[in-house]
Amino acid sequence: MPAKSYDFVKEVLEDYNALAIKSLFRYIPEQEPRRYLYELVSSYPGRPGKGFRPGLCMATCKAFGGTEHLALQSAVAIELFHNAFLVHDDVEDDSDYRRGERTLNAEYGIPIAVNVGDAMNVLSIRPLMENLSLLGPELTWLVFTEVEHMVRQCVEGQAMELGWVHDNDIHLTEEDYLRMTLKKTCWYTIIHPCRIGALIATGGEADLDRFNRFGYYLGAAFQIQDDLLNLIGDKEKYGKEIGGDLWEGKRTMMLIHLLNSATDDEKEWLGHFLSVPRRQRNLQDVENVYRLMITYDSFGYARSCSRNLAGAALKEFFTAYGDLPDTRDKEFLYRIVLYMIEREL
Amino acid sequence: MKGEHYMQEKSKINPKSEPAGEKKGNTAASAIELTSVAQEVFSQIAKSTSRVVQQAASILEEEVAAGIVAAKEVEGKLFDTRDIRKENKEVLFSRFRKDAHEVVDIFMDLVGVAAKYGINLTQRMITFTVPGTKTEEAPVSDVPKLEMPEPMKPGTETEVPMELENKSREVTDVFSMYCTDLISSQGKRIAAGNITFAPDTIKIGPGQTARVTVKVSVPRTTPAGSYSGLVQATNLYQLRAILIIRVV
Structure with a gap:
């Protein structure tokens, strides 16, 4: 893969991410309790992240004629919500690594990690409140409505996925997966960051639904790629334990494909494997699931779906951004589509 | 593999787009070398829509429709008078109503x-x-x-x-x-x-x-x-x- 092809995307992402993280730290109180709260709040945002959400938000704002400054506080709020989700997600999944370092739950235990995640959710409200002086009451309210929808969709999607694991549901379809991904990932990773950026830039004049399909296809392609990387990626680049989703029994596109392709005996065995709590699963069984995925080409199938969706996202790019003047940010938004499914981290 | 530029790619996909020489403000003008993955993704654009994309489109419609109903319920609780609704609803709820996918x-x-x-x-x-x-x-x-x-x-x-x-x-x-x-x-x-x-x-x-x-x-x-x-x-x-x- 010619890494230089994506240097431009990475540079823009890094610039926007650095801007957002710098601003984000301003919202973390410099007061007690430091050791088990505010110092830990800065833990995940301080680790090297991809910064897709602030990047998409600020780039879209600029592409629509605004400035990154106008969208910065909203981007910070989204990034804080995102990091809160990650902290709680790691607790829910009993994960050990995040962005190349130990998770807060692994390092400090579940109670402290949950409280840190709660704090990040609360802290994300402040930058949205401060939009008032920057954007005025109407736009501030509209951004709030976008964020409210974004957060609610995300927790609903997460509930769907957790419920599948809790109930050991092995009768899922691709449609179930796509719906869950829309709710859990796409609204808050792509659709709402873009919507909010355009909303702010145009003072509420833009038709925000123009981003729905673009964001959904891109977000779904991204999520499938993320799940693939979890199983076949490089731990050093990916930053999480490889195969963690298999240990966890996460209902990924690959696992759902396998469950729908396997023989009755294999499916029965898979059902038993998935019914066992994570810590009681053994390496041999995990490797067996992996081998079955290779046998049924579940990786190839998921990869094909991801690329189909990315193709559809590229097509939708022109609905979302096609009528705008050609700018650096528009080019970034175009190129990020391929980057998001070819990335190794 | 021969590289292609963003605008060239765009011109293929969107016949209304400007030719590469007329673009403005495009500071990242270096050619992007298409990987095999990128080529595959681009090839999907020309093909008829795949099943997974059709499924996704259908799900999105359903979820947005559910959003319309939910929004109306919330709207009904928040605003009782027609006058208030006239003032604000188009802005507040436009996201659920419009679909710019097809103009x-x-x-x-x-x-x-x-x-x-x-x-x-x-x-x-x-x-x-x-x-x-x-x-x-x-x-x-x-x-x-x-x-x-x-x-x-x-x-x-x-x-x-x-x-x-x-x-x-x-x-x-x-x-x-x-x-x-x-x-x-x-x-x-x-x-x-x-x-x-x-x-x-x-x-x-x-x-x-x-x-x-x-x-x-x-x-x-x-x-x-x-x-x-x-x-x-x-x-x-x-x-x-x-x-x-x-x-x-």
Whole structure:
């Protein structure tokens, strides 16, 4: 893969991410309790992240004629919500690594990690409140409505996925997966960051639904790629334990494909494997699931779906951004589509 | 592999785009070398839409439709007066109503609610125009509601005739009506297969009307609740209405 092809995307992402993280730290109180709260709040945002959400938000704002400054506080709020989700997600999944370092739950235990995640959710409200002086009451309210929808969709999607694991549901379809991904990932990773950026830039004049399909296809392609990387990626680049989703029994596109392709005996065995709590699963069984995925080409199938969706996202790019003047940010938004499914981290 | 530039890629996909030499403000002008993955992704653009993308599009429509209903419920709780709604609703709820995916200048207007209560029938009039034509009546931006006049019990069926009126000066293409799954506020579903339309295909001349019958079957196991879904038409992308059923 010619890494230089994506240097431009990475540079823009890094610039926007650095801007957002710098601003984000301003919202973390410099007061007690430091050791088990505010110092830990800065833990995940301080680790090297991809910064897709602030990047998409600020780039879209600029592409629509605004400035990154106008969208910065909203981007910070989204990034804080995102990091809160990650902290709680790691607790829910009993994960050990995040962005190349130990998770807060692994390092400090579940109670402290949950409280840190709660704090990040609360802290994300402040930058949205401060939009008032920057954007005025109407736009501030509209951004709030976008964020409210974004957060609610995300927790609903997460509930769907957790419920599948809790109930050991092995009768899922691709449609179930796509719906869950829309709710859990796409609204808050792509659709709402873009919507909010355009909303702010145009003072509420833009038709925000123009981003729905673009964001959904891109977000779904991204999520499938993320799940693939979890199983076949490089731990050093990916930053999480490889195969963690298999240990966890996460209902990924690959696992759902396998469950729908396997023989009755294999499916029965898979059902038993998935019914066992994570810590009681053994390496041999995990490797067996992996081998079955290779046998049924579940990786190839998921990869094909991801690329189909990315193709559809590229097509939708022109609905979302096609009528705008050609700018650096528009080019970034175009190129990020391929980057998001070819990335190794 | 020969590299291609963004604008060249864009020109292939979007014939309306400017040629590469005319672009402005494009500071990252270096050629992007297409990987095999990128080539595969680009090849998907030219192909007919894949199954996974079609599924995703359908799910998005359903979820947005569910959002319309939820938003209206919240709106009803927040704002009681019509005046307040007129001031704010277009801005607040535009995200749920518009779909810029296809720029089709059709609008639909619910102009009459002539409900007939007897043998479970209600009648709706849905008026629309064909792109590029004018109508003297100002469009009403609400998505029309098709609400069953009486609650339904699980295991029963009912039919609702509705009138479609083409107020434009052009004949429509042949189109069909279809509906998404109906979803309750508790997240329960009535699958789309339980909602059918007769006749299967419709074509309406300028100024003409056509009657379409919506038939709804409520499965025996359906929990009580208010269920809503989005009714749409092929080839008339913005001809849409919300179907609402109360199950008791």
